[in-house]
Amino acid sequence: MSAVIATEMSDNTDSIIPKVGRFISFEGTEGVGKTTAIETLCAQLQHSGIEYLRTREPGGSPFAERLRAILLDPTTEINDDTELLLLFAARCDHLQQIILPALQQGTWVICDRFTDSTIAYQGYGRAHGDAAVLAKIEGLIAQFIPQLPELTLWLDLPVLEGMARAGKRSAADRFEQQATEFFLRIYQGFTAVAEQHPQRIERIDAVGSTTEVSARIWQVVSQRFAVN
Secondary structure (H helix, E strand, O other): OOOOOOEEEOOOOOOEEEOOOOEEEEEOOOOOOHHHHHHHHHHHHHHOOOOEEEEEOOOOOHHHHHHHHHHHOOOOOOOHHHHHHHHHHHHHHHHHHHHHHHHHOOOEEEEEOOHHHHHHHHHHHHOOOOHHHHHHHHHHHHHHOOOOOOEEEEEEOOHHHHHHHHOOOOOOOOOOOOOHHHHHHHHHHHHHHHHHOOOOEEEEEOOOOHHHHHHHHHHHHHHHHOOO
């Protein structure tokens, strides 16, 4: 991975201070338009002269992508604990191999899903918001995840509308095959996490055209990080 280290000069010294990249994640239930929103944001960052790395979860690194294939395969039969641990194994490798090196070189990281999806999908979708499961997930985050996004953009779209959009895509993966109630619980999870972390998570109204949604996203990003 090639990246130019961005630097800034102190007014009082001649030392070079490495500039750490920004870490932004996108979250939401199925069919909310994350892919298009990420593509548009990356194009805007490029136009602003900002070097970025676009990645995703589960996946992002060679090893994590292999785990992604297992996790999303409709024929995979595993219990909830195994699913959770595979997700964290993929995330740990993704962080160490891809995300942290990029941030240390001054590259912005734009990630499609991160820890909030695990809380929403495994904590609420699978476990119905069970306190013990949520505590288990939070413990794994605290123990193994040294870097959380500075900004999380939660694309908020009614669940049924998102599912209708997702249904027009290719064959459903292992998660997309779940019943509507599963995704309603996931939505509750994202709502709860957003309420718990208002400084990090920004709700983006995902209703409307892609141009309208992208404009809402850029307004948040440009104001948060002073980007023109």
